[in-house]
Amino acid sequence: MDFSLSVEQQSIRAAVARLCADFTPEYWLAKDETGDFPDEFHAAMASAGWLGIAMPTAYGGAGLGISEAALMMQEVAASGAGFSGASSIHMNIFGLNPVVVFGSAEQKDRFLPPLIAGKEKACFAVTEPDAGLDTTHLTTRAVREGAYYVVSGRKVWISTAQVADKMLILTRTTPLEATAKPTDGLTLFYTNVDRGKVEIREIAKMGRKAVDSNMLFIDGLRVPEADRIGAEGEGFKYILHGMNPERILIAAEAIGLGQAALQRACAYAGERVVFGRKIGQNQAIQHPLAQNWMELRAAELMMLDAAGKYDRGEPCGAEANAAKYLAAEAGFRACETAIMTHGGFGYAREYHVERYLREMQIARIAPITPHLILCHIAEKVLGLPRSY
Numbered sequence: 001m002d003f004s005l006s007v008e009q010q011s012i013r014a015a016v017a018r019l020c021a022d023f024t025p026e027y028w029l030a031k032d033e034t035g036d037f038p039d040e041f042h043a044a045m046a047s048a049g050w051l052g053i054a055m056p057t058a059y060g061g062a063g064l065g066i067s068e069a070a071l072m073m074q075e076v077a078a079s080g081a082g083f084s085g086a087s088s089i090h091m092n093i094f095g096l097n098p099v100v101v102f103g104s105a106e107q108k109d110r111f112l113p114p115l116i117a118g119k120e121k122a123c124f125a126v127t128e129p130d131a132g133l134d135t136t137h138l139t140t141r142a143v144r145e146g147a148y149y150v151v152s153g154r155k156v157w158i159s160t161a162q163v164a165d166k167m168l169i170l171t172r173t174t175p176l177e178a179t180a181k182p183t184d185g186l187t188l189f190y191t192n193v194d195r196g197k198v199e200i201r202e203i204a205k206m207g208r209k210a211v212d213s214n215m216l217f218i219d220g221l222r223v224p225e226a227d228r229i230g231a232e233g234e235g236f237k238y239i240l241h242g243m244n245p246e247r248i249l250i251a252a253e254a255i256g257l258g259q260a261a262l263q264r265a266c267a268y269a270g271e272r273v274v275f276g277r278k279i280g281q282n283q284a285i286q287h288p289l290a291q292n293w294m295e296l297r298a299a300e301l302m303m304l305d306a307a308g309k310y311d312r313g314e315p316c317g318a319e320a321n322a323a324k325y326l327a328a329e330a331g332f333r334a335c336e337t338a339i340m341t342h343g344g345f346g347y348a349r350e351y352h353v354e355r356y357l358r359e360m361q362i363a364r365i366a367p368i369t370p371h372l373i374l375c376h377i378a379e380k381v382l383g384l385p386r387s388y
């Protein structure tokens with residue numbers, strides 16, 4: 001078993017780090033205060049060709065694997081861009097996988113190149129206020145009318161909807177009570193965000209202010225049949241297909257941000273003098289940092305294992321979920337330690353680590369919570385009865 005990076009993977013890391021170095025901690029701090037979308041960063045990543053890293057070459061992508069995409073996203077977050085940076089491009093990296101795998105040639109031609117080139121932005125609209133993690137209970141309806149579907153309902157927590165041109169949206173076309181299985185009757189569309197029919201209200205939230213999250217009130221949105229991805233009623237299956245790579249990318253981002261926190265904490269511990277010596281000389285300061293390193297490295301190995309399995313076409317559900325869980329928890333502990341290492345200054349915005357802690361909570365909650373990951377491992381790996 002070999003987890004060492006190839007020459008190409010190392011050069012991806014180095015090139016992304018060079019690009020990210022132009023976006024200083026002060027840039028991200030200012031974005032966090034104003035809430036302005038990091039357009040400059042998004043444009044720089046697009047023009048350097050990074051947005052299509054895992055997209056097919058036929059549509060302008062680089063055709064690389066999730067392993068490379070994960071390394072790239074880890075580097076973005078580790079640069080100090082954190083989730084403000086990673087979430088601003090996250091949807092471009094793998095979000096349109098259902099279109100790649102299940103879309104028609106015409107749809108791929110129409111949808112992929114503008115997203116890869118950074119000319120269009122997209123959001124992913126699944127979560128609903130009354131369904132939560134129980135996705136099959138979503139109630140946003142799509143009703144067919146001739147060559148169109150008319151969509152109405154509510155979505156919540158939809159990231160980047162303020163700036164998105166398009167949305168990948170999961171709807172119900174057959175009422176739950178009329179389906180054989182709850183996972184049937186859900187249909188996926190990739191379509192324009194028509195602001196005349198979709199009211200988008202930003203949610204004031206704990207962190208990552210630069211990348212908006214929103215309530216969507218959809219009332220009579222007309223979606224052409226040509227924007228339906230795959231077959232009617234099969235949308236849940238298509239979404240499931242992208243879940244493991246999604247968890248791997250979030251894990252990579254959480255590890256990156258945890259590494260940024262650890263790096264800041266170590267730098268501070270090596271400089272700050274109290275009681276006549278550097279605080280980093282105290283074991284009470286050193287040991288939690290050493291523990292953070294071990295936990296982040298273990299999560300990184302799990303993430304690389306999951307990504308390698310995915311890229312080789314092997315089952316990776318257990319590893320992808322485990323990586324997401326371990327990375328978010330390790331990253332959270334690293335951010336918390338970074339604040340405690342800084343003492344009072346850890347609470348000050350200008351030292352950045354409090355922002356990291358706020359952003360890290362996202363990796364714990366979305367797209368799935370630690371509880372549901374534990375439920376998944378208990379059932380699928382340990383063979384225990386399904387608990388939810």
Ligand SMILES: Cc1cc2nc3c(=O)[nH]c(=O)nc-3n(C[C@H](O)[C@H](O)[C@H](O)COP(=O)(O)OP(=O)(O)OC[C@H]3O[C@@H](n4cnc5c(N)ncnc54)[C@H](O)[C@@H]3O)c2cc1C
Nearest residue numbers: 124125126127132133157158159362366367368369371388
């Ligand atoms: C910043 C942010 C950005 C997001 N971006 C997007 C986005 O772009 N698109 C999108 O579609 N969604 C997005 N989400 C939504 C996110 O995926 C959901 O918040 C997440 O899936 C949890 O769903 P919920 O909030 O409805 O929690 P709920 O389903 O209401 O769960 C509440 C709590 O109860 C626990 N729980 C529920 N049932 C069980 C059970 N049976 N056993 C044990 N525990 C249980 C959960 O683990 C959780 O802790 C985002 C969320 C955040 C915070």
